[in-house]
Amino acid sequence: MPRAIGANSRLLMIPEVTYGTAPGGNWRRVPFLSSSLGAEQPLLDADVIGLGGNRDPAAPFLDTVTVAGDVVVPIDLVNTGHWLRLLLGAPTTTGTSPNFIHSFASGAATLPSQAIETGYPDVPSYDVCAGVRADTLEIDFSPTGAATATIKLVAQGSVRSGASSGGSPITAAYTAFNKAQGSITRSGSALAQVTGARLSYSNSIETVRTIRADRRIEGADPGVSRATGQITARFENTTLLTQAQNGTAAEFAFAYTIDGNRSLTITLHEVYLALAKTPIEGPAGVEASFDFRAAFNATATRMMTVVLRNQQAGTEYA
Numbered sequence: 001m002p003r004a005i006g007a008n009s010r011l012l013m014i015p016e017v018t019y020g021t022a023p024g025g026n027w028r029r030v031p032f033l034s035s036s037l038g039a040e041q042p043l044l045d046a047d048v049i050g051l052g053g054n055r056d057p058a059a060p061f062l063d064t065v066t067v068a069g070d071v072v073v074p075i076d077l078v079n080t081g082h083w084l085r086l087l088l089g090a091p092t093t094t095g096t097s098p099n100f101i102h103s104f105a106s107g108a109a110t111l112p113s114q115a116i117e118t119g120y121p122d123v124p125s126y127d128v129c130a131g132v133r134a135d136t137l138e139i140d141f142s143p144t145g146a147a148t149a150t151i152k153l154v155a156q157g158s159v160r161s162g163a164s165s166g167g168s169p170i171t172a173a174y175t176a177f178n179k180a181q182g183s184i185t186r187s188g189s190a191l192a193q194v195t196g197a198r199l200s201y202s203n204s205i206e207t208v209r210t211i212r213a214d215r216r217i218e219g220a221d222p223g224v225s226r227a228t229g230q231i232t233a234r235f236e237n238t239t240l241l242t243q244a245q246n247g248t249a250a251e252f253a254f255a256y257t258i259d260g261n262r263s264l265t266i267t268l269h270e271v272y273l274a275l276a277k278t279p280i281e282g283p284a285g286v287e288a289s290f291d292f293r294a295a296f297n298a299t300a301t302r303m304m305t306v307v308l309r310n311q312q313a314g315t316e317y318a
Helices: 079-088 239-246
Strands: 010-015 028-030 038-040 066-074 092-096 099-105 114-120 125-141 148-155 157-161 182-186 194-202 206-208 219-221 226-234 249-259 262-273 287-294 304-310
Touching: 028 079, 038 125, 038 157, 066 079, 079 099, 079 125, 079 148, 079 304, 125 219, 239 262, 239 287
Parallel strands: none
Antiparallel strands: 010 028, 010 114, 038 066, 066 148, 092 099, 099 304, 114 125, 125 148, 125 157, 125 194, 182 249, 194 226, 206 219, 226 287, 249 262, 262 287, 262 304
16 A cells, blocks of 8 residues: 655645635645645543542543644745745736736735645545635745745635645646855945855734634734844944944845846845844854844835736736
8 A cells, every 4th residue: 555755756836715614616726845634633631539439530631733834945936926825916917928927016905815735646645625725935045055934824724635726737837946046235236255045924813713613713813014034244344333333224135147028036125133242253254143124115105016027917815
C-alpha cells in the first residue's frame, strides 16, 4: 500500500465568491516548499469525580476546530501575485504585454478569501480548507540562496475526501527569483553594505468564535495592518544611525529584479528606525542591526505598495 510522500503532494487554490464556500471549476496549482495548513481539534480532559469509585478519569471530549498553518513558497514571477492578492486584495493593473504592472496596496478595508486543497494522491486523501485568509507574510533578504516567503494562513473549515475538488488544475510557467537579484534602496538611492534584512507584513487577523454546531469560526477579520523588520549593515557610515537618532522617516524599497519587465518591488513609504548599538565583537567588521516599523504615508495614501511586473494580463489577479 503506498504511503504519502511530500514529493507527490500538491497544493491547489481558487478564489471564493462566498466566504467559506469552495467553488467548483478548475483550480490553480501552485509551487510550494512546505505546508502545515490543516485542521486540529484537541482533546480536553473531563475532570469528573465519582464515576467508578476510583481515581480513573472520564472520557475526554473534542474541543473547537482550528484550521490554520504556514506555507513556504518560492517567490516567482506569476504565482506570487496570487498570494499577494490573498494578502492585500486585488491589484490595480496597468501597462501592455509583455510588461504588465500589478500594484497591490496595504490597508484594504476588506480582504478576499480562497479555498486551498492539499492533496496526497498516494493515499489518496484531499484536504480542502475553505475560507482561507492570509494573516502574515515574511521574507528574508540575504546575498545568496533561493528567494522564499512564509505565509501564515487562517481558514474557516476543512473537509477531507478521497477525490480532488480541483478539476483540471491550471499551471502557470515557473520563473523564480533568487536572492542574488535582490536590492534595497532608501529614499531612491541604493543602500550600501547591507548584509541581511527581514521584512514582515501582518493583517492582524482576528478569528471570530461564535457558538456553532459545526464548531467552525464565524470569520477572520483584518485589524490594523503592520509592516516591521530589521536591516543589518556593516558600519560604514552614519546614514541609518542618524535617521534613528533623529526619529525621522524615509522610504525603503526591497526588490528582486530579473530585468526591466520582470521584477517584484515592496515599497514601505514611511519607515522609522529604532536606535541600534554598533558592538565590537572582535577583530572582524562591525555590524549594526536596525529594527524598523512602517507607518501610513499621506502622500502615498498608504503604508506599503507592492509592484509585480510580469507578462500576465490584468485578469490574472482580478
